[in-house]
Amino acid sequence: MSDTTNTNSSGSISTTRRRSSRPRKPKKNMIPIGLAVALVFVIIGILLAQRSAMLGFFWMTGIAFGFVLQRARFCFTASMRDPYLTGGTSLTRAVLIAFALTTIGFAAIKYGYFAKGLPIPGMSYVVPISLATIVGAFMFGIGMVIAGGCASGTLMRVGEGFMMQVLALVFFVVGSLWGAHDFEFWKYFFISKGKAVFLPDVFGWTGAVFVQLLLIAVLYVVALKWEQKKSNE
Amino acid sequence: MKEVVIDSLGEACPIPLVKAQNAMKEMEIGDVLIVQIDHSCAMKNLPEWARKEGHNVEIEEVDDAEWEVIIEKAK
Numbered sequence: 574m575s576d577t578t579n580t581n582s583s584g585s586i587s588t589t590r591r592r593s594s595r596p597r598k599p600k601k602n603m604i605p606i607g608l609a610v611a612l613v614f615v616i617i618g619i620l621l622a623q624r625s626a627m628l629g630f631f632w633m634t635g636i637a638f639g640f641v642l643q644r645a646r647f648c649f650t651a652s653m654r655d656p657y658l659t660g661g662t663s664l665t666r667a668v669l670i671a672f673a674l675t676t677i678g679f680a681a682i683k684y685g686y687f688a689k690g691l692p693i694p695g696m697s698y699v700v701p702i703s704l705a706t707i708v709g710a711f712m713f714g715i716g717m718v719i720a721g722g723c724a725s726g727t728l729m730r731v732g733e734g735f736m737m738q739v740l741a742l743v744f745f746v747v748g749s750l751w752g753a754h755d756f757e758f759w760k761y762f763f764i765s766k767g768k769a770v771f772l773p774d775v776f777g778w779t780g781a782v783f784v785q786l787l788l789i790a791v792l793y794v795v796a797l798k799w800e801q802k803k804s805n806e
Numbered sequence: 807m808k809e810v811v812i813d814s815l816g817e818a819c820p821i822p823l824v825k826a827q828n829a830m831k832e833m834e835i836g837d838v839l840i841v842q843i844d845h846s847c848a849m850k851n852l853p854e855w856a857r858k859e860g861h862n863v864e865i866e867e868v869d870d871a872e873w874e875v876i877i878e879k880a881k
Contacts, residue, residue: 601870646850651819658820659855721818721845733846733871737818804858 642729650717650726660803662796669796673789680782687778696771703767705759720745808837815872819847826852830879839877842868849873
């Protein structure tokens with residue numbers, strides 16, 4: 574364990590296996606802890622479901638979403654940042670695929686309600702777009718790169734025990750509350766100045782899905798070309 | 807042949823990568839860079855970047871959620 578100090582000068586590294594510069598601690602077996610935590614999750618899930626089925630459902634989907642995010646190292650921040658920083662677009666393309674899937678899924682849900690003549694769910698999220706959207710997105714972009722994660726990424730890494738992002742979470746909550754407090758002001762003076770666009774109103778249902786998938790496909794190809802271009806430099 | 811160690815423990819995602827990129831510019835072919843990280847996100851983009859650049863990369867989990875990314879400059 575001591576042959577990797579800075580005085581070592583023995584030839585090629587690629588053929589000899591390198592050892593860590595620090596002694597390795599024996600690994601604890603994490604499986605009993607994992608099983609215990611899973612059991613606690615299930616018990617809390619059952620208790621929540623007894624109060625309200627919806628709460629239990631949110632609990633399970635939240636945990637499932639967090640698990641996928643963590644294991645997949647899925648990171649919306651990296652998907653926007655890495656094309657510039659490393660030239661890699663694997664996460665960018667993963668996000669685009671996720672967008673394509675949700676496009677189809679949400680269109681199906683919304684059309685289902687529409688076809689039955691029921692009010693379409695989620696229409697409160699069709700909000701005006703304006704310069705405020707661009708400015709806000711830009712500011713959010715700066716914030717998430719400094720904080721090392723967007724909303725879901727920060728939550729996930731707090732769960733991993735990364736201390737710096739506990740701090741980010743505190744100010745994430747502060748910022749959200751502050752934003753919610755002044756939201757009426759922003760809505761009145763900036764957001765309401767824009768125009769809300771619901772794509773099915775413009776292109777029809779099939780057209781909306783088609784246009785959106787086409788746009789995502791174009792972005793996917795651009796991302797792929799970008800990665801190839803960057804790795805040839 | 808030189809060995810450079812970057813202590814990037816406690817630093818969030820893009821910082822270990824940017825530090826590694828800057829350090830690599832100063833290094834000669836055959837030199838080895840060891841980046842110590844504990845941010846899971848850097849576990850993905852750091853090796854991805856180094857492999858794409860054509861360097862030899864090895865990852866070692868030194869402790870629970872602490873890794874060393876060992877990069878040998880190949881070109």
